Amino acid sequence: MHWLELPTTPQDHPLAFNHLDAAETWLASQPQASPLPMQGALLQQLEALDASKLDANERLPLLEFLRGVVAPIQEALAPRFLRKPLPMSAGDQQIFTMTHRLWTQLGIAYLRITPHFAPVDRLLPLHRAASALRLAEYCHLQAAQECPPLLDRLLLSTLAQAEQVNLQRQPIIDPEFRHLGESNIAGHVAWAFLLRLIDPYRLSAHQLAVANRAISRWRELAGFQAIPDNDSKARGISLDALFGDTIPEGLPRWLDVRTIDRKIRHRIESLQGGESPESLKLGLELSSAACIRLLNDMRLSLSERTATPATEVGELAISFGTEDAYTLLAGKPLNTQGLDEKSATIAHQRVAMFGFDRRSQLPNAVPSLNVPHECWTVVDGFAVRPAGEGQRRISPCLIATRDDKVARLGVMLGLRTTQDGSLRAQLSWYPNQISPGFIQRIVGTPGKIPVFILSSAGNTYLIAPANAGIKLDVGLTIDQPTPKHLTPSEVSERGADFVRYLCHKT
Secondary structure, eight states, X not given: OOTTOOOOOOOOSOOSOSSHHHHXXXXXXXXXXXXXXXXXXXXXXXXXXXXXXXXXXXXXXXHHHHHHHHHHHHHHXXXXXXXXXXXXXXXXXXXXXXXXXXXXXXXXXXXXXXGGSOGGGOHHHHHHHHHHHHHHHXXXXXXXXXXXXXXXXXXXXXHXXXXXXXXXXXXXXXXXXXXXXXXOHHHHXXXXXXXXXXXGGGSOHHHHHXXXXXXXHHGGGOEEESSOOOOTTOOEEESHHHHTSOOOTTSOOEEEOHHHHHHXXXXXXXXXXXXXXXXXXXXXXXXXXXXXXXXXHHXXXXXXXXXXXXXXXXXXXXXXXXXXXXXXXXXXXXXXXXXXXHTHHHHHHHHHHHSOSSGGGSTTOOXXXXXXXXXXXXXXXXXXXXXXXXXXXXSSEEEEEEETTEEEEEEEEEEEEOTTSOXXXXXXXXXXXXXXXXXXXXXXXXXXXEEEEEEETTEEEEEEETTSOXXXXXXXEEBSSSOEEEEEEEEEEEOSSEEEEEEEEO
16 A cells, blocks of 8 residues: 555445435434444445545535534444453444544545645545544544554645645634634644654543643644754654654654643643642543643653663563462462362362371472463563453553562553554563552451552652552551551552552651
């Protein structure tokens, strides 16, 4: 396929209408109250319209009509695949697939008719294409699915066509997204690329919503450039990394984010000064402290820097969750009641045969933890698990491993499904200054809660399960060989199954 060539649309379904009155009649006969069947019907008609013999002037109003039906249905179905454990269930996966195919097909259909209009009349179809393709990418981020290279190329093609006729910054109001106010083609393309550049798979659902909202407000502050600015204060980011190869000559290859960096810095200062996220148009999903952490991460991601490629390759046995992590780090399970009950019969058999009630009491016995784990392959800094293996996972999540008798505690970040169905994630390991401990559950409930004390850069942190019920500024006694008394004062990191608190000793 040529770098910017439009894919061929299948001609599997007949077009049910060829003018607006017939389209409205067709829509009235469809199951409009049932989003799933409507998705399928709309996709069939979009493909049929794109492959039809109608001329561009006939197709454009029909595309506008269908787009008005597509938008609310897509919005209603998005929660079905928003940051679900991976791999997604078959039903949720199907909804995601239909959603991104609808937006992608809509964008392609608009792009296909664009060259048939006079240059001055190409603003509407190019703007609609940019919006649809941006939304196709966004639903991939919502579902934690890797974006296909085709979408990036189509977005860049849309921008290039707009630049050829000087329409890239021409403002237009979109009736389906009036909350955006006036927007332009370059802004939509920059919005899509900026989200991709902030490492969105590392974000939780709430963080992604806040980041998307912030970038939507700053989308038109980014500037596309053919060559980077030589100014020492410039903040240019090469787009080549997004595409996996070099962008052809004549197309924008750099994104200037200097003004956006300034906006982010000002938002951080305002939050630190006591303003609320809501007053700064960041929404209600995150606290002020969480917004500050997110914005700092966004600033770091938008800093152009040369990374040293990771060369680590190998197999890694990864255990998930605080219970198994405690077993690996402490060398013994924390809550053994259930394990003892399950092994009672085997213990009696050992007494009868050997005169010992525990395998560890046998001569030359080697203790075995038998901690549940999954085998992942580490390649170039990413951990990969083949399709069809292991349990469903969601990140960020707490992980542990043992290598050469040394146990490590860390976090799995940026989990996503790749184009071939395998899972891919980043692994971040805490420093070795970690000691396991536990806190007692509420009176009347069995078992103990595993926790971990981390010492790093002169600070003390407590890592605990997300459902441990820990409250800020309330002291805790951590049971260890030497009990420690800590008071969590601030949330430093929050994952799907754990929270890391900054503490002070009491």
